[in-house]
Amino acid sequence: MKFYNDIIDLVGKTPLVRINTLSKQRGIKAQIFAKMESLNPGYSVKDRIGISMIEYAEKEGTLKPGGTIIEATSGNTGIGLAIAAATKGYKCIFVLTEKVSFEKTRYLKALGADVVVCPAAAKAGTPDHYVETARRIHRETPNSFYPDQYSHPANPLAHYQTTGPELWEDTDGKITHFVSGIGTGGTISGTGRYLKEKDPSIQIIGADPYGSIFKTYKESGHVPEATPYLVEGIGQCAPTENADMKVIDRIINVTDRDSFELARQLGRVEGIFCGGSTGTNFAAALEVANGLDENAVVVFIVCDTGEHYLTKFHSDEWMKEKLLLEPQRITAGLIAETKRKTVEEDLIYADPDEIVRDALRKMHEASVTQIPVLKERRSVGSLKESNVLAKLLEDKSLLDSKVSEVMDESFPVMDVDASFDEIKASLRKAPAVLIEDFKRITSIITRTDLLDLQS
Ligand SMILES: Cc1ncc(COP(=O)(O)O)c(C=O)c1O
Numbered sequence: 001m002k003f004y005n006d007i008i009d010l011v012g013k014t015p016l017v018r019i020n021t022l023s024k025q026r027g028i029k030a031q032i033f034a035k036m037e038s039l040n041p042g043y044s045v046k047d048r049i050g051i052s053m054i055e056y057a058e059k060e061g062t063l064k065p066g067g068t069i070i071e072a073t074s075g076n077t078g079i080g081l082a083i084a085a086a087t088k089g090y091k092c093i094f095v096l097t098e099k100v101s102f103e104k105t106r107y108l109k110a111l112g113a114d115v116v117v118c119p120a121a122a123k124a125g126t127p128d129h130y131v132e133t134a135r136r137i138h139r140e141t142p143n144s145f146y147p148d149q150y151s152h153p154a155n156p157l158a159h160y161q162t163t164g165p166e167l168w169e170d171t172d173g174k175i176t177h178f179v180s181g182i183g184t185g186g187t188i189s190g191t192g193r194y195l196k197e198k199d200p201s202i203q204i205i206g207a208d209p210y211g212s213i214f215k216t217y218k219e220s221g222h223v224p225e226a227t228p229y230l231v232e233g234i235g236q237c238a239p240t241e242n243a244d245m246k247v248i249d250r251i252i253n254v255t256d257r258d259s260f261e262l263a264r265q266l267g268r269v270e271g272i273f274c275g276g277s278t279g280t281n282f283a284a285a286l287e288v289a290n291g292l293d294e295n296a297v298v299v300f301i302v303c304d305t306g307e308h309y310l311t312k313f314h315s316d317e318w319m320k321e322k323l324l325l326e327p328q329r330i331t332a333g334l335i336a337e338t339k340r341k342t343v344e345e346d347l348i349y350a351d352p353d354e355i356v357r358d359a360l361r362k363m364h365e366a367s368v369t370q371i372p373v374l375k376e377r378r379s380v381g382s383l384k385e386s387n388v389l390a391k392l393l394e395d396k397s398l399l400d401s402k403v404s405e406v407m408d409e410s411f412p413v414m415d416v417d418a419s420f421d422e423i424k425a426s427l428r429k430a431p432a433v434l435i436e437d438f439k440r441i442t443s444i445i446t447r448t449d450l451l452d453l454q455s
Contacts, residue, residue: 006087011047011080012162014039016170016299019282021269023289030176030289030296034272034282035167037302042079044275044304045163045187050080052158053147054088063145068093070146072134074183074233075104076304077149082111093141095134097122099232103308120228124238149184151241156190163187164194171297173198179205179285179300181234181277182214182251185243187301192247206251207277207284207300209235209259214243215251230256230313230322231276233303252284257324259283260313263306267314273306276313332423332435333416335450336443347443349374350383352404359383359403370432370446373407377440381407384431410434413441424450 004010016033023032037045057063068091069081078094085092092113096105099120108115116137122128127136131150138146149155167175178195180188192204208214211227212235226237236243256276263279266272278301285300292298306314316334319325349372350359363371363385373381383403391406392398398406412426416437423445426433432446 007041008047008051008084008087010041011051012040013166016167017270017272019266019270022265022282022286026286026290028286028289028292029294030292030298031294032285032289033171033297033299034266034270034278034302035163035299036272038272038274038278038305040080042076042083043307044076044079045301046076046080046304047083048080048158048162049077049149049152049155049186050082051084052154052161053149053152054081054084054090056152056154056157057145057147063090064143065089066143067091068141068144070134070138070141070144071095071149072131073149075100075108075308076233077184078108078113078115079104079111081147082108082113086112093137093144095130095137097130101232101308101312103310107308149186149242155184155186155242156193156244159187159190160194161190163191164198167191167299168195168198171299174297175202175299176292176296177203177205177285177288177298179207179281179288179298181281181301181303182206182208182212182243182248183234183236183277185240189242189244189247193244196247203249203288204247205284205288206248207234207280208251208253209280210253210255212236213238215253218245218248218251230324231259231280232309233275234277234280252287254280254283256322260319260324261326262286263313266302267306272302274302275304275306275309277303327420330420331416332414332418332433332445333437335420335423335445336416336435339443339445339449347372347441349441350403350407351375352380352402352407354403355399356388356401356403356406357399360385360388360399370411372411372432372434372441372444373403374441379410379413379434379441380404381409382411382432383407411444416442 014036019032040047070093072095082092094113095116097120098117118130118133138144195202209229209231211229213223213226216224259276259279262282263274263276281300285298289298312318348366352373369385371383388406411432411434412430413434413436427447432444434441435443
């Protein structure tokens with residue numbers, strides 16, 4: 001029989017996958033490889049430290065049978081710990097910030113853990129901060145173990161003992177650059193230390209979101225004020241014990257927009273479905289690889305799966321709300337959908353046989369100045385308040401006539417899949433466009449809607 005003793009036997013030994021099209025498109029000569037940590041049983045790089053911190057604590061005697069594991073986590077460490085804890089019979093309580101995706105919170109609960117959510121805006125060191133909250137729960141819970149991934153030696157050790165050797169062996173010692181995000185710093189410090197011992201010329205590159213402190217801290221020793229960013233799991237507002245700046249040669253800042261766009265491209269173009277911090281790493285890997293020759297071997301970490309972010313940056317609606325979606329992916333249907341969510345209106349229109357007075361009342365009530373005229377949901381004309389009023393000034397009796405007698409020509413009709421640029425071009429000529437889905441008019445997009453979108 002061929003089988004594994006338990007699920008933790010599947011942690012590690014993740015494969016390297018070559019990046020093809022996205023490299024070629026940029027004229028990159030160096031080979032770029034993705035280290036597929038998303039293929040771990042908990043779908044992230046953190047499975048490695050979940051098991052190593054637990055086994056270290058068991059040996060030390062800090063974790064005893066029936067104990068409770070308490071940790072502050074952006075989700076993935078919790079998943080790694082919960083998987084190991086489930087197989088070994090420990091309870092888990094995880095403290096997260098509200099920035100952590102809904103999917104990860106659900107996932108932790110599915111693995112049997114209790115979850116406490118803290119405000120994302122709480123400053124480090126204050127009682128509401130998620131790390132302080134985890135420490136307090138640890139103090140108040142008998143027979144509990146607080147690994148503290150930010151300082152626990154088994155965090156970088158797991159990478160020193162596994163990730164580093166795997167990269168060295170799988171590249172036949174040819175790796176020249178290693179790129180990783182810095183959350184606790186465990187991945188980059190442990191892997192980096194191993195690789196530097198093998199060959200000190202290997203470059204260890206940190207990928208850091210704009211807003212995090214690591215780049216400035218590495219370059220000047222000064223800790224700047226952190227500012228918010230959307231990528232999860234990497235970057236910090238204060239240095240951590242496990243982020244060893246001596247091992248890191250260079251840190252590259254990456255924007256949320258580039259991180260998410262490149263993470264999405266990895267899925268669309270290479271079939272590698274990943275989280276946002278992988279996009280940060282890939283952006284830094286591309287920057288490093290640009291200009292290197294074909295002998296260079298650049299490896300970046302695929303930290304976790306895109307599955308955790310389906311309601312976040314893998315959703316077009318979310319990206320548009322955050323003003324992060326590139327215009328060419330914004331379609332008429334998407335604009336209409338977001339508008340409906342915010343305005344909560346159904347399409348207001350007039351029937352050609354309706355009386356003008358009633359149609360005008362409807363427009364006043366809805367505070368709109370132009371509406372389509374539809375017959376069986378197909379466009380037959382439009383009513384523009386200023387034009388109708390001009391006609392009424394000439395002949396007031398038109399108030400009691402049919403809409404069809406005073407209406408103007410129809411607004412242009414566009415398909416739901418029409419692009420942002422096509423809609424913009426139409427709106428240069430007409431004040432509004434109608435959106436058609438399966439031959440039925442479903443919404444209207446006005447010049448103001450487009451301006452709102454770009455603001
Ligand atoms: C999604 C994600 N990427 C990257 C990291 C960073 O890894 P490390 O803590 O080893 O620096 C984390 C850490 O929590 C993470 O959750």
